[in-house]
Amino acid sequence: MISIKTVLRKKKLLTGKYPIFLRITMNRKSIFFRTPYTAFENEWDANQGMFTVKANNHLHKNRLLFKFMDRATSVITELEQEKGYYTLEEVEGALRLETNPNSKLLYPFWEEIIAEQRLAGRTGNARVHAEVLTSVKRFRNGKELTFFQITPEFLEKYEVWLRSRGGTGGGIGVKMRCIRALFNTAIRRGLVKDNLYPFRVYKVSKHKSNGVKRAISIEDIHKIAGFDLSEHPTLIDYRNYFVFSFFTRGMNFADMMTLEWNDIVDDKIYYVRSKTKSKFQIKILPPAQKIIDFYRAQNRGTKYVFPILLQDKMTFSHLENRKRKMLKRYNNRLKEIGEVCEITKPLSSYVARHSYANCLKQKGIATDIISESLGHQNLAITQAYLKELDNTLVDEAMEVLL
Structure with missing residues (x-):
């Protein structure tokens, strides 16, 4: 049995009045929540748990006390x-959460949440959340924000603000998904309560990336892998990263950066993808093995396979700064590699992953197998992924019309 009552606590304040608390009793144990009110003893009816007529504005105060009791109920x-x-x-926990504005x-x-992500090693997620938090603060001109204020109207106004500053569909989508994940x-x-959820009305799915997924052929992959770069020695590492990514199911740059020698056991690579936390066990194909042997022979003395992180112990901020710096350099060098190797399509870090998926598609590999190899959470993601890639097979099929 549980009971709720407002009571006058017998601890006199300097004003001579006594504080009024909400008391909740269950199994002969009580918890107390202080209200904003105080009263002299002759202003309080202990039996009824309410102000007497001797108190100023007693009707108004009693109505508010009843609201406190209704909230607890x-x-x-x-x-x-x-x-x-x-x-x-x-x-007690639920009521304190309900009544505490902070x-x-x-x-x-x-x-x-950002601190938790950093502690868990989810540096990419932490960086994105930190950037979106900064963006929202700018939109609000630094004003505090509560979950109650995150309404469909708020999200629409934030979207307009982002577009007015050059925001694209893909970039806005990233920010909205970040806010949705936080909610x-x-x-x-x-x-917060589920009934406050604004994303039943505001749909994040409407924000599509403006970027086009690009893939190159398996012939171009082999051309890049076998091209003599002796006259371009500064490009060798970046060519290796690209080829290694292709032959390891499109491993992304962040995971190559932190790949350790301990992750390589016999003819397999074992690692957890930083973006999705999916576990991978990848058979090492000869082109990838050649690259591994190349870096093993360097014997640099760090735990990392590739010369991207040059020391073992790095702070979160150092890791993030190094990744951003090296990823930018990687993409710039890939453009040079494309020019040197006479690849017509522009190269980027993600072209290796896109090309891997597209080459499997063109070889007739089932979509569910491609999905599993990429680490996608469901088949629909892979279907949408492949749909945006090269349409050579469709183009060839159309030639029957000629």
């Missing part, structure tokens, strides 16, 4: 409906 009812059984400690502030929670985490942790 609602919290208890929700616990009863959700769990059936609950403890006094759960009532628990609904967006920025402190967001910063907490989902807040709901899972009981910080």
Whole structure:
């Protein structure tokens, strides 16, 4: 049995009045929540738990006290409906969360999530969240923000603001997905109610990337792998990264950067993809083995396979700075490699991954196998992925019309 009542606590304040608390009792144990009100003893009816006529604005104050009790009753009812059984400690936690305005502030929670991601080694996610948080603060001119204010209208205005500053569909989509992920985490942790979720109305899926996925042929891959770069020694490492990525199921740059010698066992590579946390076990094909042997012979003394991270112990910020710097350099060098090897399509770090998927598609490999090899979470992602790639097979099929 649980009871709720407003009471006058017998601890006199300097004003001579006593503080008024909301008392919740269950199994002969009580918890207390302080209200904004105080009263002299003759202003308080202990039996009724309310102000007497001797108190100023007693009707207004009593109405607000009843609201406190209604809120507590609602919290208890929700616990009863959700769990059936609950403890006094759960009532206290739920009510404090419900009544504490600071628990609904967006920025402190967001910063907490970023810190958790950094601690878990999810440096890419942490960086994106930090960038989006900065963007939202600029949109708000630094004003505080609560979860209650994240409405479909707020998201639409934020979208307009981003577009006015040159934002593209893909970039805006990244930011909206970031906010959606934050909101989902807040709901899972009981910080906000599910009925506040704004993404039932505001659809993130409408934001499509403006970039076109590009892939090159297997012949071009072999051309790049076998091209004599003796006159261009500064391009050798970057050619190796590109070829290695292709022959390891499109391993992305962040994962190549942190690939360790301990991840290579016999003829297999074992690693966890930083973006999705999917576990991979990849058979080492001869072109990838040749590259591994090339770097093993250098015996640089670090735990990393590639000369991207030059020391073992690096802080989060150093890792992020190094990745951004080297990824930019990698993409610039790939453009040079494309020119030297006379590849007509522009090369980038993701062309290796796109080409891997597209080459399997053109070889007739089933989509579900391609999906598993890429580490996609479901087949629909792979189908959409392949749909944006090279349409050579479709073009050839159309020639029957001639």
